[in-house]
Amino acid sequence: MNPVVLMALAVVAGGLSGCADAELDQLDSTLGAMRQSPSGQPPDATVALPDSHSLAYLYSERRSPFLPPGVVKDPAANPTDGALAPDQQRTPEPLERFQLHELRLVGTLRTGERQVAMIASPDGNVISVRVGNYVGTDHGRISHIGAEEVQVSERVFSPHDGWQERRVTLAINAQRSAQQ
Numbered sequence: 001m002n003p004v005v006l007m008a009l010a011v012v013a014g015g016l017s018g019c020a021d022a023e024l025d026q027l028d029s030t031l032g033a034m035r036q037s038p039s040g041q042p043p044d045a046t047v048a049l050p051d052s053h054s055l056a057y058l059y060s061e062r063r064s065p066f067l068p069p070g071v072v073k074d075p076a077a078n079p080t081d082g083a084l085a086p087d088q089q090r091t092p093e094p095l096e097r098f099q100l101h102e103l104r105l106v107g108t109l110r111t112g113e114r115q116v117a118m119i120a121s122p123d124g125n126v127i128s129v130r131v132g133n134y135v136g137t138d139h140g141r142i143s144h145i146g147a148e149e150v151q152v153s154e155r156v157f158s159p160h161d162g163w164q165e166r167r168v169t170l171a172i173n174a175q176r177s178a179q180q
Helices: 002-018 022-036
Strands: 104-111 114-120 126-129 140-146 149-158 160-170 177-179
Touching: 002 149, 104 149, 114 140
Parallel strands: none
Antiparallel strands: 104 114, 114 126, 140 149, 149 160, 160 177
């Protein structure tokens, strides 16, 4: 035979002899045991689990780290307490049904010392308001009426900080702008 062919056969025979593994004998015996079992299923193997111990989580009473701080209510914060808490017993005014960004300042009117603002609601009504009237869903109260703007003081409840006051301005032909 050709020496090159003999060399190739020797390499192939050597490579195939490397496929023999001692673990294959164990696999053959395990498969033989499975074939001899009545249902053809592997024998049941019971694994002993380690004993479990109860763990005490020290921070279970605190805020979940997966929630933003404003979402979790502080048990000490009560929406009816505080100097800035709105009067829940008073009768709501017509413009309190709408969010402040839905309301539009149409114009203002001065008669003597009295300043009046005309505000259009989303339902198409135009309502006249004065300083002290309530507007918006966040307990907003009109604090000042200027020639082209109305300033509103809103009261917003935060579970973390309690009642906070924020100033908002409604302007003619302009979007609502918050002032801090």
